[in-house]
Amino acid sequence: MKDHTVRRFEDELNELKATVLSMGGMVEKAVRRSMKALLEHDPKRARKVIERDDKINQLERDIDQMTRNILALRQPAASDLRFIISTIKIVTDLERTGDMAEGIAEAMLKSQETPLTHLESLEELALKATAQLKKALDCFARGDVLLALSIIENEKSINGMFQRIQRENLTYMLEDHRKISAGLMAYSIGKNLERIGDHAVNIAEMVIYMVQGHDVRHIDHETASALVTSNIES
Amino acid sequence: MHNKADNFLHQGVHPRKRKRERADARFHFYGLAAVSLALGFLVIFFIDIIGQALPAFHLTEVLVKVHYTEAVKSNYNKAIDHKLSRIVGRSWLRSLPMKIEANPALIGTEEELWIAADSRVDQYLKGHDGHGLKNKYRKIVDKMQQQGKVRDVFNWAFFQSGDSKLPESAGILAAAIGSLFTLLITMLVAVPIGVMTAIYLEEFATDNTFTRLVEVNINNLAAIPSILYGLLGLAIFINFMGVPRSSALAGGLTLALMTLPLIIIATRAALRAVPESIREAAFGLGASSLQVAWHHVLPLAMPGILTGSIIGLAQAMGETAPLIIVGMMAYIPDAPGSILEATTVLPAQIYTWSTESMRGYSERTAAGIMVLLTVLLSLNALAVKLRNRSEKNW
């Protein structure tokens, strides 16, 4: 696509995108670190995650300021308008993801008295969720709608995995009443990871809107993918 | 930035500023000098003309005793003291026999009358050199003056009579009426045809080779020497159509030919000055071409059209060359009764007088110029007034 005739506008849009991506990088790092802290029983790392959440929150405020300015001063239309709207929504999802990572770090700190067991399935879920988040950021960076579609498709497997973890936890808690508190903790961490996957899907959906103008939320996947691919072919 | 402004504000008068101001002042001075020069010439011209013309507007009259006798019928000189026969105007003397024939009861009577003095007496009393009055008559005039038998009056006759072979009774009336008749004909012919042609070309004609050819020719016609129009008028109106030579009709038609391109050009300019947006507005409301032209364009262009027409007519009025060819440069003492009678016009009259050697005629030349200028200036003032009215916003 050609550049804007008003160079300053082009610069502002590029700066906004770069800021969103750097926020995404920080969020992704926070999720990885919180899981690493959990798996390696590293409270120092967990505290660092909690500390750095402030920076993520600050970036959210910065980005909101930038989008407000562009809306008020540049009156963006068409693809620019869709980019701004998507950014506003994606930033909220990223901030929530950051909160999820913070939640995991806090759970890790709490779980020091009652160590968690059976971390293998949580680790597997965390890998999947982080991969989804990474892909979501990639598809935002590249405007890749096919990648976005694959993220949406993966949602089911993450949900399935989370349900499996729920069932496992339930079994452990029924077997051994002393494991109830650890089980609840594991459940909440799993829930956070599942949410991270949901936010990644939200981001992917906004990327499709940003690139093609189609709103694929709350419709079944076949229809969505037909809509997206038809647009690519034409 | 700050430093730059600071420097610029504190460095004092910039040398370029002085130079620029001097150049401005020089230019101002040249302009003023040119205008003053033009005005100066104009003032000199007016002073000269007015100075020459003023004497023509007043006239010396002498009181003489007139004896109406049978002998006067055959020799009008006998009506008065023979010493005075060179002192009173000859045209009055010549009219005496007719006066007596018309009224035989006068015979045997006598009366005292104020009579226009002979041109030479007039010139002598006005103190001009070269009056040509012989010494013995001068003494008589001096004596009459002492007796109070000489007076100075306003020369009404100048405006009430036509040309004459005697300067003291030569007047401008015949030429003025001739000019009026001629101009009326020019106006009645040139204005409607010119305005209609312009409206057609500007509002209705499509832009093709033919109309472009017509346009180019109209513009060229305006630049043709006016004497050629005289030849054209002679060929068409007098030789071909049989219009009487020297008549106001022949002159008027010839001048109409000459004025037509001017009126067409002026009218087209006035029509073009009407904003296109007005035409669009009217067309957009469903007005026909005719309605657009008559309801909207013409009323707005009217002051401009009138201005152009008046300036064209004023030019026609001052024109002499073509009228020479159609025979209007002749001695025609009487005002015309109709447009078919021989007549002369103001500029032609002025020219005729200017070729006469007698001092009285040169005064009348100047007076005639003043009359002509007054009429032309009035016409131009009217044109300016109309133009100012047309300059209102729409």
Add this chain to the structure above:
Amino acid sequence: MDTEMQTKMKIRDLKLWYGDFEALHGINLDVYSDKVTAFIGPSGCGKSTFLRCMNRMNDRIASCRIEGQMLLEGSDIYAPEVDVVQLRTHVGMVFQKPNPFPKSIYENVAYAPRIHGLVTDGPDMDELVETSLKKASIWNEVKDKLQQPGTALSGGQQQRLCIARTIAVQPDVILMDEPCSALDPIATAKIEELMDELKNDYTIVIVTHNMQQAARVSDYTAYFYLGDLMEFGETQQIFTAPTHQKTEDYITGRFG
């Protein structure tokens, strides 16, 4: 939605030449009844030319030649039997520069009904003038000075007077050629508000260089580029997700 939409004007494969220069290359467009349709596009794209085709104002240009169909309620306005004077009472026009006649406000409005013999002078005409001025939202400002010249009004008032003058003949369609380009934002807002009211009774087509204005006032937008109709669609679609890259570039300010 499309099924209940009435088509007021249907244009099929309309081509236009100025001499040998083809200015419009086959335009296909539907103008819907009681809607505002905006034409946008860079200068020289043919949008004004096309607008002027819609009430045959281009007839005045001798070198202008037209092919194709321009249907007003099913009949071709370029058919030989069509009286262009009658056509213009059905398709009125408001111009870029406010151009009231240098006559009184009353005469400006009464002129067209009078020349078309719609209403005779007198109380009927007074009423028509009043309703027209009211419809154009200018009655309150001029009711006490109907005999004053229309040219003495402010620019925005003049433009609303021109709209009143146009609707005095009860047209079906009102064409507006950049009606606000000479006006300040307040006068512009008044005209835009007026258009919103007028579209209840009239079909409006507006050419504008101001994209925000097209976005604000129109229901449908047509994007013209180099004599082609690039894209036509609902305004909200054109301004959020245009399908054509050229439209996208123009709307987002990429004028390479």
